[in-house]
Amino acid sequence: xxxxxxxxxxxxxxxxxxxxxxxxxxxxxxxxxxxxxxxxxxxxxxxxxxxxxxxxxxxxxxxxxxxxxxxxxxxxxxxxxxxxxxxxxxxxxxxxxxxxxxxxxxxxxxxxxxxxxxxxxxxxxxxxxxxxxxxxxxxxxxxxxxxxxxxxxxxxxxxxxxxxxxxxxxxxxxxxxxxxxxxxxxxxxxxxxxxxxxxxxxxxxxxxxxxxxxxxxxxxxxxxxxxxxxxxxxxxxxxxxxxxxxxxxxxxxxxxxxxxxxxxxxxxxxxxxxxxxxxxxxxxx
Amino acid sequence: xxxxxxxxxxxxxxxxxxxxxxxxxxxxxxxxxxxxxxxxxxxxxxxxxxxxxxxxxxxxxxxxxxxxxxxxxxxxxxxxxxxxxxxxxxxxxxxxxxxxxxxxxxxxxxxxxxxxxxxxxxxxxxxxxxxxxxx
Numbered sequence: 001x002x003x004x005x006x007x008x009x010x011x012x013x014x015x016x017x018x019x020x021x022x023x024x025x026x027x028x029x030x031x032x033x034x035x036x037x038x039x040x041x042x043x044x045x046x047x048x049x050x051x052x053x054x055x056x057x058x059x060x061x062x063x064x065x066x067x068x069x070x071x072x073x074x075x076x077x078x079x080x081x082x083x084x085x086x087x088x089x090x091x092x093x094x095x096x097x098x099x100x101x102x103x104x105x106x107x108x109x110x111x112x113x114x115x116x117x118x119x120x121x122x123x124x125x126x127x128x129x130x131x132x133x134x135x136x137x138x139x140x141x142x143x144x145x146x147x148x149x150x151x152x153x154x155x156x157x158x159x160x161x162x163x164x165x166x167x168x169x170x171x172x173x174x175x176x177x178x179x180x181x182x183x184x185x186x187x188x189x190x191x192x193x194x195x196x197x198x199x200x201x202x203x204x205x206x207x208x209x210x211x212x213x214x215x216x217x218x219x220x221x222x223x224x225x226x227x228x229x230x231x232x233x234x235x236x237x238x239x240x241x242x243x244x245x246x247x248x249x250x251x252x253x254x255x256x257x258x259x260x261x262x263x264x265x266x267x268x269x270x271x272x273x274x275x276x277x278x279x280x281x282x283x284x285x
Numbered sequence: 286x287x288x289x290x291x292x293x294x295x296x297x298x299x300x301x302x303x304x305x306x307x308x309x310x311x312x313x314x315x316x317x318x319x320x321x322x323x324x325x326x327x328x329x330x331x332x333x334x335x336x337x338x339x340x341x342x343x344x345x346x347x348x349x350x351x352x353x354x355x356x357x358x359x360x361x362x363x364x365x366x367x368x369x370x371x372x373x374x375x376x377x378x379x380x381x382x383x384x385x386x387x388x389x390x391x392x393x394x395x396x397x398x399x400x401x402x403x404x405x406x407x408x409x410x411x412x413x414x415x416x417x418x419x420x
Contacts, residue, residue, distance in 0.1 A: 020386040032386070149384060166390040168356040169381065189381050192355050196318065205319075206354075257382075 003129065005285065007145030007152065009161065010110060010138030011043060014129055021148060024164055033120075040117040043136070045110075052089035052106045055113055059091070059104070068095040083135055085109045093117075103131075110138035143277075146173065147285055151186050151260070154281035156274070169193055180271070181243060184282060185261040190252055193259070203250045207261060213246070221251040228267060236267035243267050249279050256284055302371040302389065303410040306364050306396050312404050320358035323351045325404055351402065356381070360395055369410060370396060 002017035008029060015031060019038055023030035031039040046055060053072065060070045073090040082088055088105040103116040114136060122130070137144060143154040148164075149171060159175040159182060166172075169189065175182040185207070187193055194202055199222045203209040209224040216223040228236065228244035236242045243265040250261040262278045264270050313324045327349045329337055334345035353361060359380065363373050370393060378388035399405045 020384060022386055035385075149387060166387060166394055168354075168360060168377075168391045168395050169383075170391070171387070188383060192381065195355060 001125070001129075005145075005147050005152070007147035009043070010112075010136060010140070010144055010157075011041070011114065012133070012135045012137065012145055012147075014133040015039065016126060016129075024148070026161075037119040039130075040119065041114060042117075043112050043114040043138075046106065046113045048111060050106075052087050052104045052113075055106065056089050056091050056104050059115075063093065063095075066095070068093055073101070082131060086134065086136065105134065105136070107136035107138070109140060110136045112136055112138050143281075146184075148173075150188075150258075150285050151184065152281075152283060152285045153184055153278065155182065155278070180264060180266040182278065183261075183263040183265070184278075185250075185259075185263070186284075187259040187261075189257045190259045191257055194252075199250055199252065199259075202259070203248070203261075207248060207250065207263070209248060216249075220254070221249065223247070223249040225270070227269070233267055245270050247275055249275075251279075253284060258284060260284070301393070302374070303369050304407040305367065305369050305410060306373070306399075306405045307366045307408050308364050309404050309406070314361065317352065320353045320355050321361055323353065323361070323404060324348050325351070325402065327403070349402070351404070357395060360392060361399075364405065366408075370407075 003014045004017045004019070006013055006015055006021075006029075008024075009027075016033075019031040019033050021029055022032040022037070027042055027044055029041045030037055050058075056070065056072055060072075063070045070091050070093045073092055082105070085108050086105045087108070088103050090101065090103050092101050093099060100117060100119050101121070102118060105114045105116065106112075107114070114134075116130075116134075139157075141157050144157050144159070146153050146155055151171065151173075155175060156177055159177045162174045162176045162181070164171075164173050169187055169192070171186045173184045187206075197205075199220070200211075200214065200217055203222050203224065204211065210226075213224040213226045214222065215225045225247045226245060232244035236244050244267055246263065246265050247270045248261060248263040250259060252259050260282055262275065262282055264275055264278075309325060311326055314321045315324070316322075325348070326346050328334075329345050329347055337343050337345055356377075360373060360377060363376055368376075371389070373396075374385070374388040374392040377383070377392050378385055381388075383391075396405060396407075400407065
């Protein structure tokens with residue numbers, strides 16, 4: 001079975017390639033298979049000193065208020081060993097016509113609880129693949145993997161997702177890192193989008209770059225940089241959120257019918273090393 | 286365990302995907318090097334209408350333009366007042382080899398933008414309800 005690596009907000013796991021992320025919200029992912037929900041995942045920090053069993057009991061109490069019946073179960077944790085940093089407890093839920101099995105995982109690394117909901121019975125192989133690959137690196141200082149749909153990138157641990165958006169032929173993820181904005185763009189299909197145009201013109205037309213900012217121009221890569229003047233920095237401090245310094249690299253990876261771009265925006269000086277690290281780790285999955 | 290759920294958000298999404306986009310007949314499309322250039326009439330704000338009429342004699346209608354890129358142009362051309370959003374997304378997916386969910390999300394976002402500008406309206410699927418509504 002083909003699999004896809006997912007990396008999101010410190011969580012990493014593998015899902016069958018047929019599962020598609022249908023809903024992406026803060027602290028929540030829902031995967032579908034053939035347009036039907038198959039796997040939901042919620043996560044959030046929890047107070048110290050609570051066991052997974054305690055957390056499921058809390059869920060039970062909260063569920064009663066919403067007419068959701070939750071029962072504690074041993075499986076599927078009992079039959080599938082989890083990574084060392086995770087402890088878990090199984091449950092089943094029923095709300096009217098809906099129901100299914102789930103698992104509450106508690107990470108000793110991140111002190112976050114992840115609630116896994118299976119909307120249909122998974123095969124032992126599917127369960128095993130998912131649980132063996134599941135990791136919660138939230139709170140660690142090492143670079144975090146963000147991998148969704150067809151892109152993947154390693155970002156500093158403190159980067160927080162600000163927005164994620166699809167437009168025709170375009171997927172954008174934007175992050176905030178202590179006032180620095182990191183934007184990852186993916187365009188597809190490149191052949192259609194670049195028809196009769198060049199990377200340079202595409203960057204100007206679609207990403208708002210200007211010819212005077214052009215730093216590097218090659219057949220399959222263009223880069224722009226705009227430094228902030230003193231006055232712009234001063235004005236930027238006055239207008240919170242206004243970022244005057246920009247750097248953006250747009251390239252077409254060899255053999256791919258897609259374009260990738262990494263953009264940084266801040267009100268001080270762009271960190272060149274971070275920029276290079278992001279460009280090096282950003283690619284098609 | 287594990288009955289197939291049909292959650293309210295899923296139902297709403299399915300209903301939205303079953304809607305049929307209908308073009309505003311007053312929109313004019315003109316081919317340019319980058320794609321289609323859409324021209325459409327817009328009513329100016331009431332407080333400005335009087336001033337505009339007084340100064341230019343214009344009854345309060347101005348023409349706005351929207352340049353579509355090649356992908357936007359192809360979706361615009363697919364709208365035939367019969368195909369549903371789901372069918373448009375499926376065509377987009379097939380033509381540009383993108384994921385199904387990506388096609389749905391991006392086509393829906395595009396139609397929402399067109400709807401905000403009054404370029405398309407949404408018609409309920411026949412059998413559901415026949416009242417057109419703005420996206």
